[in-house]
Amino acid sequence: MPRPGKSSYSDQKPPYSYISLTAMAIQHSAEKMLPLSDIYKFIMERFPYYREHTQRWQNSLRHNLSFNDCFIKIPRRPDQPGKGSFWALHPDCGDMFENGSFLRRRKRFKVLRAEHTHLHAGSTKGAPGAGPGGHLHPHHPHHPLSQFPPYGLGSAAAAAAAASTSGFKHPFAIENIIGRDYKGVLQAGGLPLASVMHHLGYPVPGQLGNVVSSVWPHVGVMDSVAAAAAAAAAAGVPVGPEYGAFGVPVKALCHSASQSLPAVPVPIKPTPSLPPVAPLPPTLTVPAAAQQPPAPSTVCPAAAASPAASLLEPTAPSAAESKGSSLHSVLVHS
DNA sequence: CAATGTTTACGTCTTC
């Protein structure tokens, strides 16, 4: 089997799913999020196979972005106009891949949104029945976010918001990554979202109170994750034998099992436990981080130290600190 | 108008 990062892939179809490829692209980006077009570029640059039949695979890829909860759509800031939104990985998506391999996932990542009936109709994701013509658009009068027409967030945002009221604080701070956008609801953290939004250049609606706000997720969340990955590596946690290169894993890159507190995970089978990782400071400094555009920080050791580096070529830094997160997610059988 | 995003449907393959 050809190895990633080498020319050996030539025209062969890589053994990675679209979800994996997309995750790689996102992980590879400095800000841990990419617009669709850049995801395309990343894949085409590294996998010649995907330089053909673009219509086909790009359609599939878009399908995956929308369909899978592990990808979160992040609206552009007003001062960063452009087509389409940015896509990021859900911070809790780490356990998706078996042994951290980018190959077949062991379970699908799904955001838990059951108890948030008040947001029920707002989420198009997981809103079966909202077929063509039946979409409940954010601008729809009944959409929970409809009060923010100019910057109405996408359905994923609504989904994330809907999934975020458990009060659970994820070490990787969803607020930093993707979440802050969607987590006005997270006021549990006590963040002055209106203020944050103001800092970020977003209009601050009066009722912002308990609804979604739009913040920028630049902050890197991978530092601690990387640490976890490194620890895992040191501990000999197995990665895919064949594709160890990519074995790096989303798991290692964006999630630490040891830190994943009760994210209400519903593991299908036991995951090799990782050694404890230095806990993150519980401080909430979102506004500070948010005010700054992508704050480069450290290269993810996991990626750098791993063979995957050859492909992912971690060039930039993930950002700074992570904060508490209350994004409530769950890995479940679908 | 093209790119982007959402959803449904169906077939194949893998895992349990």
Added chain:
DNA sequence: GAAGACGTAAACATTG
């Protein structure tokens, strides 16, 4: 064999 993951096609909506 059932269930789930994945790939693909397609219809349709939204957006710049």
